[in-house]
Amino acid sequence: MAATDGLPGQAAESLTSDTEIGSLPTRLRLLCVGNVEPSWVSLTLQLDALGCVEPNFKWVSTANEALALLRDESFDCLLVRIGAGRPAPGDDPLVLPRAIRAGGCIDPVVVVTVAADDETWNEALRLNVDILVSAKGWESSALVQSIQRAVERVRMLHEIDRLASADRRRLVRERDEADYLLTQQRRILSALEHFAGPEQGGSGRDPAMRAVGQGGPVDHVRLPTEFDDYYQELLRTYVIMGSGNLAVEIDKLAGLLAESGLAPRQVLDLHLERVERLVRGLGNRSTRHVMARADLLALELLVHLGECYRRRIPGTAGEFAEPAPLVADHGADEAP
Numbered sequence: 001m002a003a004t005d006g007l008p009g010q011a012a013e014s015l016t017s018d019t020e021i022g023s024l025p026t027r028l029r030l031l032c033v034g035n036v037e038p039s040w041v042s043l044t045l046q047l048d049a050l051g052c053v054e055p056n057f058k059w060v061s062t063a064n065e066a067l068a069l070l071r072d073e074s075f076d077c078l079l080v081r082i083g084a085g086r087p088a089p090g091d092d093p094l095v096l097p098r099a100i101r102a103g104g105c106i107d108p109v110v111v112v113t114v115a116a117d118d119e120t121w122n123e124a125l126r127l128n129v130d131i132l133v134s135a136k137g138w139e140s141s142a143l144v145q146s147i148q149r150a151v152e153r154v155r156m157l158h159e160i161d162r163l164a165s166a167d168r169r170r171l172v173r174e175r176d177e178a179d180y181l182l183t184q185q186r187r188i189l190s191a192l193e194h195f196a197g198p199e200q201g202g203s204g205r206d207p208a209m210r211a212v213g214q215g216g217p218v219d220h221v222r223l224p225t226e227f228d229d230y231y232q233e234l235l236r237t238y239v240i241m242g243s244g245n246l247a248v249e250i251d252k253l254a255g256l257l258a259e260s261g262l263a264p265r266q267v268l269d270l271h272l273e274r275v276e277r278l279v280r281g282l283g284n285r286s287t288r289h290v291m292a293r294a295d296l297l298a299l300e301l302l303v304h305l306g307e308c309y310r311r312r313i314p315g316t317a318g319e320f321a322e323p324a325p326l327v328a329d330h331g332a333d334e335a336p
Contacts, residue, residue, distance in 0.1 A: 024052045024148055025076055032059045033066045033096060034081030034112075038138040046144040063096040070100065075107050077147050081137055082113040093120060097129045108150035112137055128157075171284055178279055178287040181295075185272055192265040223260055232274050239278070239293040243300060250297075254304035258312065264302050271298045 028047060032038050037059050047055050058075075060066050066078070078100070082093045093113045100109060110130045114137075124131050130150045134140035224230075234253070238246060257267055275294045279287055 024050050024151055026051060026053055028052045028055045028077070028147075028151075029073075029075045030055060030057050030077055030079065030147070031066065031069065031075045032057065032079045032081065032138075033061075033063065034059075034079075034138070035061055036081070036138070038079075038081075042139065043144070050144065050148060063099065066096060067099060067103065070103065070105055070107075074105075077108045077110065077151055079143075079147070080109065080111045082111065093131070094123050094127065094129065097124075097127050101127050101129075106154065108147075108154045110143075110146045110150050112140065112143065128154075168284075171286060174286055174288045178291050181291055182272065182276055182279070185268070189265055189269055189272070223256075227256075228274075231270070232277070235271075235274055235278060235294065235297060238297045239290050242293065243296070247300075250301055251304050254301055254308050257305055258308035262305075264305060267302060267305055268298060271301070 024047065030043075038057075040057055043057070044055060058069070060069060080093070080096050093111045093116065097109045097111060100107075106128075108130070109127075110132055111124070112132045112134060114133065114135050116124075116131050116133055121131065130146055132140060132142060132146045134142060231253070234246070234249065243250075262270075271294075275291075278294070279290060282290065
């Protein structure tokens with residue numbers, strides 16, 4: 001039985017590059033620790049049946065030798081054999097695995113013993129160690145299967161750790177992208193405020209258009225007190241559901257903003273404030289979907305707002321007249 005607690009901080013490259021999912025490495029590096037040297041012939045034949053054609057075996061008799069060897073080398077699996085017969089109180093089967101984990105080694109470990117109590121099982125789960133209970137020791141027919149299961153599980157934990165790290169990097173990248181987009185939109189607002197300043201008041205634009213397109217600061221606009229909560233809820237609903245049946249609500253909201261005299265840049269400013277608040281509340285969750293839906297809401301709202309203002313300008317309620325050509329044709333009326 002194996003423990004699955006405590007994923008490693010970094011995925012160790014302990015498996016060879018020619019390892020396939022669900023199989024043992026073709027050049028399995030195996031370290032055996034025990035008083036008696038294993039029967040390499042039997043072990044080699046069993047591993048060969050699983051596709052491990054070039055195993056590399058090492059055997060040491062003491063825990064100190066094993067720890068000294070692990071300081072310089074890594075192995076695909078470690079086999080720890082506890083002496084035959086019922087272990088004495090001094091023959092704790094997890095003494096060496098405990099020291100191995102304390103040293104930072106996360107290689108698969110299989111302990112072969114003749115007995116194991118509940119306390120031993122619990123400790124093995126915590127250490128992520130497999131236990132094979134068998135009186136046959138190295139000659140157990142389940143030994144190779146135990147090795148395979150331990151190797152596959154550690155490989156799976158490495159893959160989980162790799163995917164978790166990639167997901168964390170993706171979330172950080174999305175957060176940076178969201179901050180960048182919000183900053184760019186703020187810069188657009190700053191540019192619009194510059195062009196809509198008092199120095200632009202003498203331009204040749206239509207006075208009605210200037211009255212519609214310019215407004216005072218957002219703080220001085222008279223909006224209902226419940227507007228903030230309403231828009232925040234609308235934004236969340238739009239993010240979750242998309243436009244859907246919200247077109248009528250958005251059109252009503254655009255009418256309210258037009259009646260309040262807000263310019264498009266002020267509406268965008270109101271929108272960005274609430275998007276920033278929503279993004280900050282996401283914590284470490286994904287922001288890409290939120291930003292995409294929020295931008296769609298801003299676009300749809302500004303389109304409705306533009307239509308509201310167009311209907312309020314005299315002479316634009318109906319269809320537009322056909323525009324004059326940009327370049328006059330001087331040769332059409334000339335005599336041949």
